[in-house]
Amino acid sequence: MADHTADITDNGLESSARNRVLDTATKLFYAEGVHAVGVDRIIAEAGVAKATFYKYFQAKDTLVRAYVQNQSRLGRAAIDRIGKRPARDMILAIFDLVADAAAQPGYRGCPFLNAAAEYPDPGHPVRQAIGEHRRWKHDLLRSLLAADGNPNPETTADILTVAGDGLLIASHLDKPANLRQLIRETVLKILETSAGR
Amino acid sequence: MADHTADITDNGLESSARNRVLDTATKLFYAEGVHAVGVDRIIAEAGVAKATFYKYFQAKDTLVRAYVQNQSRLGRAAIDRIGKRPARDMILAIFDLVADAAAQPGYRGCPFLNAAAEYPDPGHPVRQAIGEHRRWKHDLLRSLLAADGNPNPETTADILTVAGDGLLIASHLDKPANLRQLIRETVLKILETSAGR
């Protein structure tokens, strides 16, 4: 079939087979859900033997955690690609990424919210990895708000997080026609009302 | 074990066995997720034979759709229990329900968002049932906003929906200490900024 040379995950350090597994899992888990995709399917589409799979991932849940961390890495990379801007522009650009993602063909909502829904136990490694990403994003917003001169960066970051999650849900389940405008107005309103106090 | 006389679902018209299945499924699906709970487990805990199950539900997906509709019914009942109040108080009381639910022991977030995460196909009956509930809630908010004299009930209902979903996520994944206050401030701010224009 296709040659497996282009690895999204490639960092020059890890095995190509491992990367092929993680890339395939990232695609399938996001598109169809974690519990809906079996190990057999992943190794078949990745062109990898079962023994190799279990060499790099002790169990399926280990791969799921790696999947979440990979999604986190991809998300951070998307933000890095924005480049340096004034704090306020940065915040707006980050929220614009939601609209960008929603416009893509295979969009299926937020990978972290979707994965969390499949793991009831908050103490599970997968949930913890999700929590780490959420904390990272919250902290990023807080520091950007502080740099923007916001008097209450912590509380405003809470509100921006709520808005961000709500917008991700809306972009997935409701697909509003004016999503880009809704995002911009929502964020600007939060920034204005929290700044002027 | 326990006698199965108290049926949350009971409406005096439907079979007791059917209700026992639906109640058990409602409990298990919400607590552990849809794909994580099998038919065998449901019929065992409901004390119902397999044949009876498949008499009332042609397939598992049929039960899942009924589960979503049952959750919708329970949600509407909770709102009915608030009683008649002025429109603005009504909106605030509806959002307070999120905090009430989050304070309950087995809370695991919004059943509709969790279920939607497990069904990638937007055309699937389960997703459609979820869509119906979301449309119902959106319309309820819109009419309450109109009754409250809001000049832009449609757009404001969009924003309230975004806020509601975000608050549901936060109440589940982040468990903020000041949830009740966060909800109240968020809703009031939306109502103020959307009214004064």
Next chain:
DNA sequence: TGTCTACTAGACAAACCTGTCTGTATGCCG
């Protein structure tokens, strides 16, 4: 008493799941 209905119990098929195992092939390094 007989019959009808609703239900229970549980075997069964066929597919799927995760994870372990054996054996083989390929390429690299010395």
Next chain:
DNA sequence: CGGCATACAGACAGGTTTGTCTAGTAGACA
């Protein structure tokens, strides 16, 4: 050339999944 690491192919075990099927039981009603 020998030796080693890496990966492939695939059988296998043990358990789970959904859904169908047969056989038997308990209660209501005439």
